[in-house]
Amino acid sequence: MMKKSKYLFLFVVIYLLCFCYSYFISRVYSDEIWNYGFSYNISLGMVPYRDFNLVTTPLYSMLASIFIKIFGHHLYSLHIFNSLILVSIIFIMYKKIGKRSLILIPFILLNCYPGYNIFCVFIILLLLYIVNFNFKYKDIILGFLIGLAFLTKQTVGICLIIPLLFYSKDKLKSFISFFIPTFVFFIYLIWNHALYQYIDYCFLGLFDFGQSNGVFLFLPIEIIICFILGYNLFKSKFFNQKLFYLLMFQVITVPIVDDYHFMIGFIPVFYYFLECVKIDNYKLKYYFVISLFFCCLWNFYVHPYEFGHLYSDKNSYLYGRNIPEYVENSVTKISNYINAVRNDYDYVYFFSANAYYVKLNINYIITKYDMINNGNMGYHGGAYYMDEINDYCDSHSCIFILYQYEFRENNVSQTSQELVDYVKNTYTKFDNFDSFDIYVSKDLF
Numbered sequence: 001m002m003k004k005s006k007y008l009f010l011f012v013v014i015y016l017l018c019f020c021y022s023y024f025i026s027r028v029y030s031d032e033i034w035n036y037g038f039s040y041n042i043s044l045g046m047v048p049y050r051d052f053n054l055v056t057t058p059l060y061s062m063l064a065s066i067f068i069k070i071f072g073h074h075l076y077s078l079h080i081f082n083s084l085i086l087v088s089i090i091f092i093m094y095k096k097i098g099k100r101s102l103i104l105i106p107f108i109l110l111n112c113y114p115g116y117n118i119f120c121v122f123i124i125l126l127l128l129y130i131v132n133f134n135f136k137y138k139d140i141i142l143g144f145l146i147g148l149a150f151l152t153k154q155t156v157g158i159c160l161i162i163p164l165l166f167y168s169k170d171k172l173k174s175f176i177s178f179f180i181p182t183f184v185f186f187i188y189l190i191w192n193h194a195l196y197q198y199i200d201y202c203f204l205g206l207f208d209f210g211q212s213n214g215v216f217l218f219l220p221i222e223i224i225i226c227f228i229l230g231y232n233l234f235k236s237k238f239f240n241q242k243l244f245y246l247l248m249f250q251v252i253t254v255p256i257v258d259d260y261h262f263m264i265g266f267i268p269v270f271y272y273f274l275e276c277v278k279i280d281n282y283k284l285k286y287y288f289v290i291s292l293f294f295c296c297l298w299n300f301y302v303h304p305y306e307f308g309h310l311y312s313d314k315n316s317y318l319y320g321r322n323i324p325e326y327v328e329n330s331v332t333k334i335s336n337y338i339n340a341v342r343n344d345y346d347y348v349y350f351f352s353a354n355a356y357y358v359k360l361n362i363n364y365i366i367t368k369y370d371m372i373n374n375g376n377m378g379y380h381g382g383a384y385y386m387d388e389i390n391d392y393c394d395s396h397s398c399i400f401i402l403y404q405y406e407f408r409e410n411n412v413s414q415t416s417q418e419l420v421d422y423v424k425n426t427y428t429k430f431d432n433f434d435s436f437d438i439y440v441s442k443d444l445f
Helices: 002-025 030-043 059-071 075-110 116-131 138-152 154-167 171-191 195-213 219-235 241-253 259-276 281-302 325-344 355-361 381-395 417-426
Strands: 347-351 398-403 428-433 436-440
Touching: 002 075, 030 059, 030 075, 030 355, 059 075, 059 116, 059 138, 075 116, 075 259, 075 281, 116 138, 116 154, 116 241, 116 259, 138 154, 138 171, 154 171, 154 195, 154 241, 171 195, 219 241, 219 259, 241 259, 325 347, 325 355, 325 398, 325 428, 347 355, 347 381, 347 417, 381 398, 381 417, 398 417, 417 436
Parallel strands: 347 398
Antiparallel strands: 398 436, 428 436
């Protein structure tokens, strides 16, 4: 009983560490806001793909929406949920490799941002843990887990099916167990008239996403890791199931092979390495310090930005979040501007990577036009979006807010320049405000 209390206390401390670091210390970033926005939309009863756009299957957002329902329209609601995932990851590692898991904690904190990718890490680690055991329904449980992986990020789920069916003793039952959660999801889509939009955003649109958002900075290292995994898999004559699953999991790093996605793929590989090696207990503290030092250097090298400060507006969903001061000032200014003009127009189009930041801040309903990222609009979606905007704004009053610095040299942006240029070439520039250009429908003049 004393031992259980000790472990409970330890993991409560780790939970608080994860939450405090991810919310108060790590800096806010766009994907975090988008993931919160997806979850918040679902908490309001909105249907993914039909009412707003995203390019992954929505299990993570659906689960996170429950916490927003409980704790309210606050960004920390998402971090409460995400910290549970982080603690679960550490717990699985500790169950298998004991104190060696401490070496991985800095890597986990370094990549603790809320989102479906970290949930995929939880699923793959749980899968690797279950693979160790032999019991009657193992293949069925593995199939169900991979079904959940598909509902979290479709590319990961599809790739993990390959080793599942390769090793399964009853392939039909394994496939059925995979198909059960996906079947329920498809019924949900059909019932809510969102199946076509799902296929368009999550499959057809990936062709545009890969072409527009490919980042290959860490691709050489990722290729080396895949080669090592593949070589050892062949060397084991495919008897090592974990290597096959880990190799297939590396799909999570593409097409954006940046530092974050690389690390998401690397953490389970590093965990497997620690599982295979023996480390004397007295050396663990040294390896932990080395791990911590490496992660600190990595963080400062890859993200050499100021730490910012805690968001001060108590009425904002961002309250208490670590955010750069210039971002807070920009969000506050444009929020006030939109609030001042929103009743004068039928629709406010805010074409910027910060649209979710601002519209969530003023409780303005989110639509697919608030994420015009390349590849997030479906297959050749830019053309459809332009037609829809043209049809709507021919008979309604529209205002367009464009961020002036979105496409400056050396500024990486996922926002569709095609759509921004369309607005500039079609509508009339009305004003500029702070760092934004304002355009309105021509028929207003």
